[in-house]
Amino acid sequence: MTTAYQKLTHSFTRLHRYQHLMSIAGWDQMTFMPPEGRAARAAAMGEMATLMHRTLTDPQMRDWIAAARSETLDPLEQANLTEMERAWRNEAVLPEDLVEARVLASSRCEHAWRTLRQANDWAGFLENFREVVTLSRRAARLLADASGVSPYDAMLDLHEPGMRSHQLDNIFGAVKTWLPGMIATARERQSHTSPILPRGPFPIESQRALGVKLMERLGFDFSAGRVDVSIHPFCGGVPEDVRLTTRYREDNFTQSMMGIIHETGHARYEQNLPRDWLGQPLAQARSMGIHESQSLSFEMQIARKLDFLTELAPLLNVHFGRQEAFDPANLLQLTTRVRPGLIRVDADEMTYPAHIMLRYEIERALIDGEIEPEDIPALWNEKMQAYLGLDTRGNFKDGCMQDIHWPEGIFGYFPSYALGAMYAAQFFATIRRSAAESDSFAQATDWLKQNIWIQGSRYATDELVSRATGETLNPAHFRAHLQSRYLGG
Amino acid sequence: MTTAYQKLTHSFTRLHRYQHLMSIAGWDQMTFMPPEGRAARAAAMGEMATLMHRTLTDPQMRDWIAAARSETLDPLEQANLTEMERAWRNEAVLPEDLVEARVLASSRCEHAWRTLRQANDWAGFLENFREVVTLSRRAARLLADASGVSPYDAMLDLHEPGMRSHQLDNIFGAVKTWLPGMIATARERQSHTSPILPRGPFPIESQRALGVKLMERLGFDFSAGRVDVSIHPFCGGVPEDVRLTTRYREDNFTQSMMGIIHETGHARYEQNLPRDWLGQPLAQARSMGIHESQSLSFEMQIARKLDFLTELAPLLNVHFGRQEAFDPANLLQLTTRVRPGLIRVDADEMTYPAHIMLRYEIERALIDGEIEPEDIPALWNEKMQAYLGLDTRGNFKDGCMQDIHWPEGIFGYFPSYALGAMYAAQFFATIRRSAAESDSFAQATDWLKQNIWIQGSRYATDELVSRATGETLNPAHFRAHLQSRYLGG
Structure with a gap:
């Protein structure tokens, strides 16, 4: 007889295989896909996301998980069951129409972002981004209600299970006390040396x-x-x-x-x-x-x-x-070399945490409903001034529009x-x-x-x-x- | 209200999107996939094939098709419904375990073929190939019973809807009467000219x-x-x-x-x-x-x-x-230039049909149960001698093991x-x-x-x-x- 736990492993193997096709299609989209393939690819991956959501939230899943809890499992199986339950819970609270709407809105926003960022067009971006925020907040609220944490913490938990914003506040609060001083000292030390720059071109x-x-x-x-x-x-x-x-x-x-x-x-x-x-x-x-x-x-x-x-x-x-x-x-x-700059992905090791703290503070307030999308540029500038002494006014491209995460509807990831x-x-x-x-x-x-x-x-x-x-x-x-x-x- | 026809179009759109992911994964498998990815890819694509079979053979599909037949459709919709019904019928007669077994056996055989062909190892190939033939015959028989044609014709119909072997017999029978003579005449004419060969290398x-x-x-x-x-x-x-x-x-x-x-x-x-x-x-x-x-x-x-x-x-x-x-x-x-040779894919335009007639005659007899896999090499040689005057004895690599079709369980395709x-x-x-x-x-x-x-x-x-x-x-x-x-x- 097949145990409930075994039935769960079969379902998760199936999900893993679906995810395999999604990963390869996603990789191809970023590497080799020609531009006109975009709409069909988005439709295919959206369909698959729906299928995976449906597979994970199949009504049987709840029963199997409940039954597996009272089956005899070794510690590894027990740990596996815990992770299954976590994956299931995070999907089961989200209705299928919300899942589909988020996929569509973020796909649209991310696509628009590619050109709007180049054009430094914050207003145009905002039009696409509002919908992403609305749907992400709705998802965060549902996840939060189910788990008893704040909406942002519910998002954070998807990427960093167990982590809570009060811990991040402590961690980043401490960093803020020493980082600006350390950056200043390091820069002062480095001002006495000037490394030789390699000469290109590098084929x-x-x-x-x-x-x-x-x-x-x-x-x-x-x-x-x-x-x-x-x-x-x-x-x-x-x-x-x-x-x-x-x-x-x-x-x-x-x-x-x-x-x-x-x-x-x-x-x-x-x-x-x-x-x-x-x-x-x-x-x-x-x-x-x-x-x-x-x-x-x-x-x-x-x-x-x-x-x-x-x-x-x-x-x-x-x-x-x-x-x-x-x-x-x-x-x-x-x-x-330590050099405060506007771009996160180009940041050095020491100034990097400043870029993260800034994003964390903004996205937490955004998801918890304390600020609205239109408040972002001013906050961005204020924090860049405070943490790195840089002015980003009017420069959305290298400011709050620089990352792909928010356009894609990914919140709670930056702290990682x-x-x-x-x-x-x-x-x-x-x-x-x-x-x-x-x-x-x-x-x-x-x-x-x-x-x-x-x-x-x-x-x-x-x-x-x-x-x-x-x-x-x-x-x-x-x-x-x-x-x-x-x-x- | 959604009509039955509309429900069908939604299902087929879904299938098309699944097929999109399969096509891209299949393309990747042939172009960029590293060797160790093979097993996971085969499992993922097998899972998807099962899902597509299940989607197409969903019990509702039969009812929707029946209902759509009495709905008011324009000629294009009518033609679409005809094709839906054909796709559905061809899948619905095949049980899921047979579909899965064929995917596994042909994946295994095709993989083995890659090295066994290089090694000219017919006996080793035969071990893998028997299972492919057994399962393909079983599928052909089920398709044949449902449509009232011979097993091979049922396979042929998958690739060339409406075509039957008696038509092919007529067509190829006629070709056989004039092709050998035409090849001889063309070669005689070409023996008086000798084109200049391009000099490589061609980067x-x-x-x-x-x-x-x-x-x-x-x-x-x-x-x-x-x-x-x-x-x-x-x-x-x-x-x-x-x-x-x-x-x-x-x-x-x-x-x-x-x-x-x-x-x-x-x-x-x-x-x-x-x-x-x-x-x-x-x-x-x-x-x-x-x-x-x-x-x-x-x-x-x-x-x-x-x-x-x-x-x-x-x-x-x-x-x-x-x-x-x-x-x-x-x-x-x-x-x-007309030059009879052993390899189909290298054949010139004139000798090419001979390669096809030979394969058609062998695969038809194989699927209809008139010959067994071990009979193939002798028949291959006999027909190569008759159609192109070439000896293939002992040369399995450039003979009956040269094509990927049969190892992959694809029969009825060559006539195309x-x-x-x-x-x-x-x-x-x-x-x-x-x-x-x-x-x-x-x-x-x-x-x-x-x-x-x-x-x-x-x-x-x-x-x-x-x-x-x-x-x-x-x-x-x-x-x-x-x-x-x-x-x-």
């Missing part, structure tokens, strides 16, 4: 070859994944076939190179999720914050260090011709970026303590594999982090990391 | 650029499609986003070039199916034979003519450097290739009659667009062809075409 074919070399060195499995080009780099696909992307500029290779290293961190997490459980919720990455901690482990903790850059320098000489700028010490200076940096610093503090000699790449990735990657969603985030590091999230490690790297300890 | 980047140029010239819409590389060239994707592929060899550009021209014929048909009906069965290509008639219209009727080759010659000079071999008259000789050549000849006989001056490219494609492409599946094949040419399929046009081209009229 795209050479950048591509270098990227592949680095991915191989960083352990990416090319028999189970690819790297391609897209305007907005991402790591997608499925664990068995990870698709990451980058973009190239002939006048600058570091952006693409660091982007590839970043995405390779995401990719190794995906490629090392628990194989025996693939297809089940247990085998999914723990949270977006933990996912980002892996990309930032690669990009910030591993790649921006002298031992890695010493290995990198000869590769740069081979691919771009010998340059003085490729001296490891110079590369370190280049990749750790900052949390990821904090988790990464905490992990590497532990790795350094436990390392016999140096924190070599092999030691570090073995630690990440054992403690994070193969754990999937077995434990709640707090437990995962405690088991790995002996304590729950402690932002002091991030501050110490910045201090050590930028203020010399 | 792949130049071939790619030439291919894109030709596709543009042939009217391919790159805003709604792409060209990529795969081992087995095909035309896939969806009408809004047509994906064709080719393969390149540095020592030979004509294969890839003619392949691209061929696939562009398929692509233009897809890109010009009736836009207002996209998503409905009415907007699908009429049959595989008609589809092939479009690719062969481009490859054989348009491209292998002096006016096209005169336009091509300067392009070759630009892309590969000037060569005497690129003289139009020489190109015509090169592309119309020969029928396509015949339809193309018939269409161009009409185009020449109706052309004011010369049969220019624009005139020809306009005729094809009006008479074939935008008609979709509005008419049954016989009616489509009669309306376009004044008569149903008449193989005399194909014979006349060969005579005119190869025997000087």
Whole structure:
């Protein structure tokens, strides 16, 4: 006889296979799809989203979950059931018409955003964006009512299960007390040095070859994944076939190179999720914050260090011709320069949290109904002034219209970026303590594999982090990391 | 109130969207997917095939079709309903477990075939192939029982609706009486001329650029499609986003070039199916034979003519450097050489039908249970000897194991290739009659667009062809075409 738990695993395997087709279609949309394919693709993916919602909210699902709770399950099955229930609950409270309306509105808004951002057209954007906010608030309210948290916290929980805004307020509140001062001190220190800039052009074919070399060195499995080009780099696909992307500029290779290293961190997490459980919720990455901690482990903790850059320098000489700028010490200076700027994705490690705090504060107020979409530009400017001393008035393109997340109806995701940096610093503090000699790449990735990657969603985030590091999230490690790297300890 | 017909259109739109994801995943599988993605992809596509079968065979479908028959429909809706009913009937007779078993067995066999063919391992192949034949026979029997035709005819009908083997026997029986003699005469005539061979290498980047140029010239819409590389060239994707592929060899550009021209014929048909009906069965290509008639219209009727080759010659000079071999008259000789060979996909226009007749005779006997899989090699050799005078004993690789169709469980498809050549000849006989001056490219494609492409599946094949040419399929046009081209009229 098939148990209720087994029936659930079959349904989730089916969902995983549907998601496989969605992931590949989504990857294709960003990489190779010609423009006229857009409407048909949106319709096909929308249809699939509806089907997945319907599959997950099938009335039987509730009964199976209830029945499975009283079946005898081992701890892994129990953890899997917990994740199934979470996935089910988050979908079951949303009516199908709302799910469909959100897909359509955000697809329309995201598409409009692509041109409106270029045109710096905030008013035009607002017309499309209002509907996205209205529908997102409605979804957040339904999720909130079901879980007893605030609407924004309900959204946050989708990406960062267990995290609440009062924790973020504490974390970011503390960061705000020391970050502006630390940025000022670091900039003052760096004003005495001027790294040599590499001279381009850097042919795209050479950048591509270098990227592949680095991915191989960083352990990416090319028999189970690819790297391609897209305007907005991402790591997608499925664990068995990870698709990451980058973009190239002939006048600058570091952006693409660091982007590839970043995405390779995401990719190794995906490629090392628990194989025996693939297809089940247990085998999914723990949270977006933990996912980002892996990309930032690669990009910030591993790649921006002298031992890695010493290995990198000869590769740069081979691919771009010998340059003085490729001296490891110079590369370190280049990749750790602190420079407040308007664009989040171009931000350095130290100013990055400011970009996140700003977005977090605005999107929380927006979803909780404390502000309206038209209030965003003024708030954006006010906070950019306060955190980074930059004026963004009238510059919507490089201000509140710069990210794809809000146009796509994604709220509660931004904090994951900052949390990821904090988790990464905490992990590497532990790795350094436990390392016999140096924190070599092999030691570090073995630690990440054992403690994070193969754990999937077995434990709640707090437990995962405690088991790995002996304590729950402690932002002091991030501050110490910045201090050590930028203020010399 | 929603009519039964409207309910049907909604279901078929949904199926079309599912098919969109399948097509893109299938295209990706052939072009970019890394090897380790195979199992997960097969599982995902198998799941989707099951879902589509289930959607099409939903018990409500029968009732809606019955009800729609007595609703007031205009002629186009009526034609759409006819196609819906055909699609439904062909699926409804197949139980889900048989559908799933066929997907699994053919996926396994096709995968094994890739290496076993290289190893010339017929015995190893047979082990995988038996199951495919058993399951295909079972499906053919169920389809046959429901429609009152023979099992093979039931398979044939899936690809070439309305066509029956007794018609093919007549057509191919006639071809057999004149083809061997015509091949001998053509070869004798060609023995007095020896075209100059182009000298390679032909850099792949130049071939790619030439291919894109030709596709543009042939009217391919790159805003709604792409060209990529795969081992087995095909035309896939969806009408809004047509994906064709080719393969390149540095020592030979004509294969890839003619392949691209061929696939562009398929692509233009897809890109010009009736836009207002996209998503409905009415907007699908009429049959595989008609589809092939479009690719062969481009490859054989348009491209292998002096006016096209005169336009091509300067392009070759630009892309590969000037060569005497690129003289139009020489190109015509090169592309119309008659040379019996072992490989179907490399065959010239005149010997090609022999490859098809051979396969047709074997697969019909196989599906109707007159022979067993182990009988194939001897029959293959016997027929290759009879039709083309070639010995294939012991050479399974370039003999009965050369095609992907049978390993994939596709039977009844091969005749479409020969029928396509015949339809193309018939269409161009009409185009020449109706052309004011010369049969220019624009005139020809306009005729094809009006008479074939935008008609979709509005008419049954016989009616489509009669309306376009004044008569149903008449193989005399194909014979006349060969005579005119190869025997000087």
